[in-house]
Amino acid sequence: MSGEHAAEGMSRRGxxxxxxxxxxAVVLAVAGGEVVSKVVGDADDxxxxxxxxxxxxxxxxxxxxxxxxxxxxxxxxxxxxRAIAQINALDERPDFVIHTGDLxxxxxxxxxxxxxxxxxxxKTGHVWTVPGEHDSVDDAGQKYRxxxxxxxxxxxxxxxxxxxxxxxxxxxTLHLKKLGHxxxxxxDFVRKDVAGLSSxxxxxxxxxxxxxxxxxxxxxxTDDAAQVLSLLRRFSSVTCLNGHVHQxxxxxxxxxxxxSATTTAYPLPHPGDGPAPAPVTLPAGRLRDALGVxxxxxxxxxxxxxxxxxxxx
Amino acid sequence: MSEIAVRTRxxxxxxxxxxxxxxxxxxxxxTSHAAGKSPSGAASSKTAxxxxxxxxxxxxxxxxxxxxxxxxxxxxxGFAFVPATLxxxxxxxxxxxNDDEEPHTVTSGKGPLRSPAMDAxxxxxxxxxxxxxxxxxxxxxxxxxxxxxVKP
Numbered sequence: 306m307s308g309e310h311a312a313e314g315m316s317r318r319g320x321x322x323x324x325x326x327x328x329x330a331v332v333l334a335v336a337g338g339e340v341v342s343k344v345v346g347d348a349d350d351x352x353x354x355x356x357x358x359x360x361x362x363x364x365x366x367x368x369x370x371x372x373x374x375x376x377x378x379x380x381x382x383x384x385x386x387r388a389i390a391q392i393n394a395l396d397e398r399p400d401f402v403i404h405t406g407d408l409x410x411x412x413x414x415x416x417x418x419x420x421x422x423x424x425x426x427x428k429t430g431h432v433w434t435v436p437g438e439h440d441s442v443d444d445a446g447q448k449y450r451x452x453x454x455x456x457x458x459x460x461x462x463x464x465x466x467x468x469x470x471x472x473x474x475x476x477x478t479l480h481l482k483k484l485g486h487x488x489x490x491x492x493d494f495v496r497k498d499v500a501g502l503s504s505x506x507x508x509x510x511x512x513x514x515x516x517x518x519x520x521x522x523x524x525x526x527t528d529d530a531a532q533v534l535s536l537l538r539r540f541s542s543v544t545c546l547n548g549h550v551h552q553x554x555x556x557x558x559x560x561x562x563x564x565s566a567t568t569t570a571y572p573l574p575h576p577g578d579g580p581a582p583a584p585v586t587l588p589a590g591r592l593r594d595a596l597g598v599x600x601x602x603x604x605x606x607x608x609x610x611x612x613x614x615x616x617x618x
Numbered sequence: 619m620s621e622i623a624v625r626t627r628x629x630x631x632x633x634x635x636x637x638x639x640x641x642x643x644x645x646x647x648x649t650s651h652a653a654g655k656s657p658s659g660a661a662s663s664k665t666a667x668x669x670x671x672x673x674x675x676x677x678x679x680x681x682x683x684x685x686x687x688x689x690x691x692x693x694x695x696g697f698a699f700v701p702a703t704l705x706x707x708x709x710x711x712x713x714x715x716n717d718d719e720e721p722h723t724v725t726s727g728k729g730p731l732r733s734p735a736m737d738a739x740x741x742x743x744x745x746x747x748x749x750x751x752x753x754x755x756x757x758x759x760x761x762x763x764x765x766x767x768v769k770p
Contacts, residue, residue, distance in 0.1 A: 375719045375738070411721055411735040438758050442723060442735040481727050484760045522761060581697035582759075583720055 355611045359602025361400040361467040364392050364429070365511075366598050367548030368568035370439065371420045372410035377571035377584035378592060381410075384617065385423060388569040388598050391618045393428045395600070400467055402429045405548035405566060406437030406478065406513030408453075412444070417452035433465075437513040437549060438478040438485075438524075445479050462491055464498050470603050471502055475512040477527045484524035485514030485549075492532045499536060507542040507603055509610070515547040517556060517563045520576035525550050534561060544610045546601070550576075553614055564612055567597045593617045691715065692764065694722045694736070694756075699764030707769050711745040722762070726754040 355362055369385040378384060392402060404424065409416035417440075424432050436449040446461075454461065464473045473495060477485030499508070510516065516534065518526035537543045543561040551573040554565040572585045572595040587595060596617035603610050690710050693700045695717040706712060714724050716736040724733040724742050729752045733742035746752070746768040756762040 377719075411737060413735075439721070439735070442721070442758055443725075443732070481725065481757060482755060482760050524760060583697065583718070 354613050355600050355602040356604050359604050359611055361470055362397065362600065362602035363467075364395070364399045364402045364598055364600055365405060365546050365548075365566050366392070366402060366569060367405040367513075367566040368407040368437065368551055368570055369404070369420060370407055370410040370568070370570035371423075372413065372416040373570055373584075375571070375584055375586075377586045381570045382419070382423075384569045384592075384596055385420075387617055388596070389423060389427055391598055391615065393426070394618075399429045399600070401431040401433055402427050403474075403511050403546070404432065404434045405511055405546060406435050407439045407548060407568075407570075408434060408437070408449075409440055412440050412442045412448050414448060414452075417448060421452055433472075433474060433511070435462075435474050435476055435511050435513050436478055441478050445481075446476070462494055469605075470507045470509060471499070473498060473508065473510045475510060475516075475533070477512050477514045477516075477530075483528055485512070485527040485530075487527060487529050487533060492529065492536070495533050495536050499540075502540070504539045505541055507610070508537055508540045508544070509601075510537070510543070510545045512545070512547050514549045515563060515565055516545045517558065519550055519554060519565065523576070523582045525576060525582075534558075537561065542608045542610075544601075546599075552595075555612075562609055564599075566599050567595065567614065569596050569598070569617065571595075692766075693717050694724075694762075697722075697756075697759055697762055699754075699762060702763065703765045703767060705767040705769060706746060708746060708749050710768070711743055712766060714742045716740050721758060722756040723758060724754055724764070725757045726752055729754070 366388055369388075370381050371385065373381045392399065402424070408420040434453045436446050436453075440446065440449040450461070462474055462476050464471065466472070475487060475491060475495075477487050480486035480488065502508070510533075512527070514527050515525060516527050516530040520526065521528075534543075538560060540560065545561060545563045546566065547563070548566050548568070550565045551568040551571065552565065552575065553567050554563075556563050571592070572587065573582050574585055585595075594616060597615050598617070600613045600615065601610050690704070690706050690712045692704055692712060692714045694714060697718065697720070699714075704712060714733070714736070716722050716738055719738050721735045721737050723735055724731050724744075726732070729750075731744055731752065731754045735758070736742055746766065749768045749770045752766040752768065754764050754766070
């Protein structure tokens with residue numbers, strides 16, 4: 306199965322240029338089991354790549370916004386195609402790919418069809434998704450669930466296990482007025498979901514909107530995330546991966562490490578930079594520097610997951 | 619990948635959708651028109667029954683220096699509803715136009731407004747039959763707030 310990982314080393318140079326546009330973005334490097342935060346763009350990446358023995362390993366892609374038309378990216382379909390090709394060209398096939406939301410721009414059936422067909426070409430064991438607010442814009446996610454809730458992975462929030470790592474996918478874009486919000490039912494789901502897990506089980510949480518307060522004034526936070534995070538406090542390794550903010554950002558709070566992913570569509574301003582989170586049009590030729598995909602891997606015995614953000618090829 | 623086990627639960631989503639329908643069903647007053655049925659989902663209405671005479675708003679909201687708005691029109695511009703408060707008389711049809719590149723919605727939690735996602739230049743119309751104060755937001759950007767005050 307996916308155990309036959311190629312022995313050759315990973316290319317680690319691609320990461321270095323990722324900081325070109327992000328400036329102060331930080332990336333995690335794993336060193337001796339400790340979490341070390343460093344600015345991307347340093348002379349070396351400090352071992353931030355995915356170790357060869359990582360298992361499971363997966364790819365996070367986010368905010369493809371199929372259907373967007375604007376100067377910030379005149380070809381979001383082409384960008385997402387390149388992201389898929391980049392994933393399919395990885396040396397080692399990921400166990401799964403998670404799309405952390407805003408698959409579509411306007412939640413139309415045609416856009417859902419398109420993104421579903423495109424993701425069907427991913428060479429991976431499974432494709433998981435969570436909805437973004439653009440996917441649940443006018444119907445509390447009904448069209449999203451029609452496209453992605455049926456079949457093998459069900460609807461709404463869910464959890465699954467891959468080789469000893471527990472994954473939880475949460476939905477925090479459905480509340481009409483609160484962005485983001487999980488709600489009591491979902492908190493209850495997590496409570497029961499993790500009740501039987503031993504505290505040394507690595508836990509990974511997916512959501513579209515960050516579970517930390519990145520910039521609540523723009524809806525870049527989840528008002529009741531603390532209720533879920535408190536349920537995860539006893540676990541030694543908790544990693545939360547989100548999209549929504551269209552830029553790399555990493556922070557650690559206690560036992561939890563948060564990683565905001567970038568987008569395959571168009572960048573957004575840094576938190577609070579300007580009056581609104583409107584798409585940013587970069588100078589010609591710079592767009593790809595802001596787009597990318599993320600590789601993630603778990604190495605037995607290490608508390609932090611290895612995370613490697615790759616610029617869009 | 620056979621070791622992947624799935625557990626699923628989504629009562630909240632159902633409850634929310636149901637609540638939304640209840641809200642919509644409960645609002646007898648106005649008639650919403652948005653061409654959400656079109657394949658593209660773009661909100662542009664041609665079917666809104668314009669009243670024979672559209673009453674000019676009795677007391678306009680404080681003018682902003684942004685895009686001039688007149689009558690029963692609201693511009694969505696710069697992630698804001700302009701004017702933020704619009705005052706009309708019962709029977710008036712209000713038209714929202716998205717002048718941003720980003721999509722927005724016109725959605726009221728307690729009232730009758732429920733646009734689909736409005737792409738750039740899309741419009742949404744609603745006829746306010748009953749007096750009252752109608753607060754609304756954009757569900758994509760809930761920090762955007764607007765109000766329509768409908769006088770008898």
